[in-house]
Amino acid sequence: MTLSPPEAPLLQALAITRTMLAAAQAGDWQQLSALEATREPLLHRQHPADAASHAQLGEVLAYDRELQALVGQARDDAARQWQRENGRAQAIAAYGQS
Template identity: 85%
Template sequence: MLAAAHAQDWEQLSTLEATREPLLRRQHPADAVSHAQLGEVLAYDRELQALVGQARDSVAQQWQRENGRAQAIAAYEQS
């Protein structure tokens, strides 16, 4: 999933998330190995959320620039 996020392959990331979700929600053993693996998954998830958040913010900024440009053009055309 991190590789897909780094590559900005959001479709692949979505597919992987759909596959991962039921695996995370099932019952897991309470042994130390499983606990450590869950900790790794959570650490990867935090990194993944940061990448997705950065991409979302970047797209939002781009949309605001484009929207502002369109408004300026419309205002110019009306004058």
């Protein structure tokens, strides 16, 4: 039996985070959500307190900041689109009542 090195879960989480960023950039929110569910238990494990692990966690956090910005932008875009559609529906309803 081969034991995986202790940093393997963190490296997996980092690779998943990179894929999450690509999914967000492509607007693939379902894939992003699925990847987040896969990544979460890897990040919640105990990781070594060495320089390499610290750097990997820093990378994950940096990617997460980019992800948050992309998700926030997509949320704001969806809210603006909903407001436009809702305003259009209200205008049509008002026109129909006159």
